[in-house]
Amino acid sequence: MTKMKDNTADQTLCPVARAETVVGDRWTVLVLRELFARNHRFEEIQAQSGGTPQMITARLKKLEADGLVTRRVYNKRPLRHEYHLTEKGEAFFPVLMALRAWGETWCKSPREGRAMNYTHLVCGKPAGLGPVCESCGEPVRRADMVGERTPKYQRERDARWEAFKATR
Amino acid sequence: MTKMKDNTADQTLCPVARAETVVGDRWTVLVLRELFARNHRFEEIQAQSGGTPQMITARLKKLEADGLVTRRVYNKRPLRHEYHLTEKGEAFFPVLMALRAWGETWCKSPREGRAMNYTHLVCGKPAGLGPVCESCGEPVRRADMVGERTPKYQRERDARWEAFKATR
DNA sequence: CCATATTGCTATGAAAATCATAGTAACAAG
DNA sequence: CTTGTTACTATGATTTTCATAGCAATATGG
Numbered sequence: 001m002t003k004m005k006d007n008t009a010d011q012t013l014c015p016v017a018r019a020e021t022v023v024g025d026r027w028t029v030l031v032l033r034e035l036f037a038r039n040h041r042f043e044e045i046q047a048q049s050g051g052t053p054q055m056i057t058a059r060l061k062k063l064e065a066d067g068l069v070t071r072r073v074y075n076k077r078p079l080r081h082e083y084h085l086t087e088k089g090e091a092f093f094p095v096l097m098a099l100r101a102w103g104e105t106w107c108k109s110p111r112e113g114r115a116m117n118y119t120h121l122v123c124g125k126p127a128g129l130g131p132v133c134e135s136c137g138e139p140v141r142r143a144d145m146v147g148e149r150t151p152k153y154q155r156e157r158d159a160r161w162e163a164f165k166a167t168r
Numbered sequence: 169m170t171k172m173k174d175n176t177a178d179q180t181l182c183p184v185a186r187a188e189t190v191v192g193d194r195w196t197v198l199v200l201r202e203l204f205a206r207n208h209r210f211e212e213i214q215a216q217s218g219g220t221p222q223m224i225t226a227r228l229k230k231l232e233a234d235g236l237v238t239r240r241v242y243n244k245r246p247l248r249h250e251y252h253l254t255e256k257g258e259a260f261f262p263v264l265m266a267l268r269a270w271g272e273t274w275c276k277s278p279r280e281g282r283a284m285n286y287t288h289l290v291c292g293k294p295a296g297l298g299p300v301c302e303s304c305g306e307p308v309r310r311a312d313m314v315g316e317r318t319p320k321y322q323r324e325r326d327a328r329w330e331a332f333k334a335t336r
Numbered sequence: 337c338c339a340t341a342t343t344g345c346t347a348t349g350a351a352a353a354t355c356a357t358a359g360t361a362a363c364a365a366g
Numbered sequence: 367c368t369t370g371t372t373a374c375t376a377t378g379a380t381t382t383t384c385a386t387a388g389c390a391a392t393a394t395g396g
Contacts, residue, residue: 013320013324014283014321015272015282016197016201017271018271018276019271020198021194025192025193026188026193029192041372042373043373052356054354078363079363080372081373095263095266095267098265099184099187099191100183100187101183102187102260102262102263103186105259107186108181113181115181115182131262132307152181156180168370211344221345222345222347222383225345225346243343245391246392246393247344247391336342339395339396340396341392341393341395342391342392344391345389349386350384350386351385352383354381355380355381358375359374359377360376361375363372364370364371365368366369
């Protein structure tokens with residue numbers, strides 16, 4: 001034998017399994033990253049995540065269906081939408097920050113340097129990687145932080161955008 | 169046009185993208201969940217995650233290759249291995265806890281109840297869902313917590329194990 | 337000894353997802 | 367009336383996943 005019943009994971013009480021049916025996918029997480037980075041347009045999301053349009057459309061539709069994202073008209077004629085995080089979507093922030101902390105610590109050689117640096121607005125100092133500010137020790141919320149891209153990461157993103165535009 | 173160069177994400181400075189190449193997959197996260205739940209045997213991991221053996225073998229191999237998991241012989245003749253988290257794997261704990269918090273809060277109706285309750289050993293009280301103990305306010309580490317399954321969730325897992333054994 | 341159970345997988349073919357590439361729709365601007 | 371912009375959809379090849387089955391190496395019970 002091999003498999004049991006289908007635990008499509010909405011059949012379980014486990015919150016991790018439940019969450020994974022929504023965000024258990026590379027593209028979905030990258031789309032969310034872009035939305036948190038305040039990139040709300042389809043093109044930008046596609047360019048920075050590196051996905052095909054189908055991948056991005058599919059994830060955005062699913063995220064909308066799952067209540068993490070809303071579409072907002074920013075232009076009628078031609079009709080154009082921006083994608084924004086809902087409260088449920090915004091609440092995903094701590095997961096992304098935890099993932100970031102793990103990625104910075106365990107998926108990079110030290111010489112590569114950070115992608116982003118966050119400043120904790122409450123104390124005005126660097127927030128570091130953890131769930132509490134490394135400078136003042138208070139738990140950090142998204143609203144209390146400003147993130148700034150390091151020059152290297154900014155250049156990387158600019159280059160990606162240029163490369164994307166070049167092929168259109 | 170449609171796609172740009174391949175950002176296989178080890179080509180980026182972004183720690184989220186880097187992390188996702190390792191753990192950006194439903195099965196991988198469920199396997200990690202089981203390892204954190206101290207289920208170290210192939211069968212248990214398969215039964216509780218609900219995957220096919222190939223899915224589980226593939227994830228365990230990849231997790232080993234990525235340095236999150238080590239195989240440990242627990243029986244020669246017949247040769248049998250247990251899967252254990254490395255330091256890198258253990259470090260993933262905050263991500264899982266953040267995912268748990270989000271899942272409990274946003275992927276469940278209130279009446280369903282929790283899957284687990286953690287006690288913060290430092291203060292002896294409930295740790296809650298956040299990165300800091302809801303009782304004493306200190307940041308919680310995995311070593312400072314004991315998790316207990318709620319009866320309902322325990323029954324669910326027992327049932328899954330029985331169902332699994334029944335089909336073998 | 338010999339049949340059955342245990343554990344940890346591998347094999348196989350069908351179904352579904354993903355990829356790269358190309359193209360379309362609906363306008364705006366010059 | 368041609369070119370550009372934005373947000374997709376279409377298509378066919380490739381890759382992954384799924385469900386089902388089976389196997390290898392022993393332990394265990396009779």
